[in-house]
Amino acid sequence: MLSTANLSLEQAPPISIPLRFFLSAPLFGLAAGLLLLLGGGEVFASRWSAPALALTHLLTLGVLAMVMCGAMLQMLPVVAGSPVPRVVLSGGLVHLLLLVGVPALAGAFLTGDALWMAAALLALGAAFTLFVLVVGIALWRVTLPSHTVGGMRAALAALLVTLCIGGYLAGGMVGAWGVADPLLWTGLHLNWGLLGWVGLLLVGVSYQVLPMFQVTPEYPLWMRRFWAGGGFVCLSLWLLLGLAAERVGLPAWLPGLPLWLLGLGYLLFFVVTLRLLARRRRRILNPSLLFWYLGIALAVAALLLFAGGGWLPDAASATGSPLLMGVLLLGSALSFVNGMLYRIVPFLSWFHLQHRQLALLNMSVILPNMKELLPDRWANLQFYAYLAAVFAALPAPFAPESVSRLCGLLVCLSFLLLLSNLLRVAVRYRATLARLHAPIPS
């Protein structure tokens, strides 16, 4: 029996849906930079400081989740053949709720006000519940799931776990209930978010996009088949063992074991990725690839820090080391997302323009191609600004007073350049669209 009912190739959302996510993201990056610029050393004083929590969530939710949600709504029809139900309505709502919820959450951390936190929980809870629901429906409708779809399913499930733990912690902060061991739960929250939702999505999408766009050999079959599921199992075991250790006596090394396995798995994934990239047929170095290499370098550094954490001096590991780990992981994830934007935004703009052109049969207008929509030199400039921001952030956990403001300035610069690059594409898109619709001179 042939099941074609849910197989459709033409239900990509209108371009305004992904673009509104992509254009909003740099604004939150800019807000994070401003917070760093104004807050100075206080932000890096401790991972528990109010500005540190606000900054982290501006970046994870305002930038990372914003872009990842927009990209998934866009990509599902292409990579899975399964469009998101009611994508205009659901995508519009998710975006709006994030736009309200993220500033509310940052405000809640900065002011400690329970009302702000309640508003944030409501908006973000609604945003992600809706997102998980519609994307979940699309993903589980796929009848012949590819390895990428498998990775996406695992990532989405990890997002759900991250949100539940986040909500539980937030409830504890406003006194709705007591959280017995906030250190444990915070660790669970951020690892499920970064190593689960972000990491598993990266892995799943890489299986498909890296070999295709860089013309490399395929990822090994065993990796495609087992990695994402294995990663999810490691995270789940870590959660269960961590909670069990509170109640029953377990050997001290046991609860951390799954996390070590996961770390090894990621290391293996990045080594394989680098080997594939070394064998790529497309030898041209483009801005997206620079962001990829930076993302991999920072992730590998984070894994090495994790492995070597036990040998760091006590004074450093008490405050600086976890913060450095945060800088490396966030810097890595933001790098991948930033690089992807330079592929997807110019391409979507060109694609929709050409589609219009063929529909209107107005061949007198010459369409700008991707590199004319966004010249490499502008993307490269932003890459170097981002690289400088990362370099300034690396020593910040150990010398917060001296480099925090500089780092804030560079973060602002990097996201301003990203915003202006994306706006440049959007402006050229609109101008070309207007020319396409103008009457053809006879």
Place this chain on the structure above:
Amino acid sequence: MTAIAETLTIDHRRCDDIFADAEAAVAKSDWQHGDPVFKEFSQALEHHFEMEESVLFPGFEERTGQTMGPTQMMRQEHIQMRALLGEMGQAVALRDRERYLGLAETLMMIMQQHNMKEEQILYRMIDQAFGDEALGLVERMREI
């Protein structure tokens, strides 16, 4: 059950390889090599389109009765890619390196998202629809 998907996926990769060679040559402004390799790529891609448009898609449409479905979408994207190929040919004739590389990047994106849809969805559907008879379809495509 995977004869069509395998055959055409291999052909996609063959086109990708020639594309990468042409792009690398143009990036070095080596037109002496770039010009003929681009023509080879152009022919390889056109041959691939031809196999799909004259054998595969009509076969699928006849069997399932879906003429306005996914195959129509794929044909539309072939038109989009052909337009880019034409522009790239002009850039080669004018020895315009920047324009060629911008167009090549754009073609690569549309080509790969197109290939994803075919490899992940359409070819599997067609293999399913034809079952054991898929090999016959592959034979007919080989004759082109």
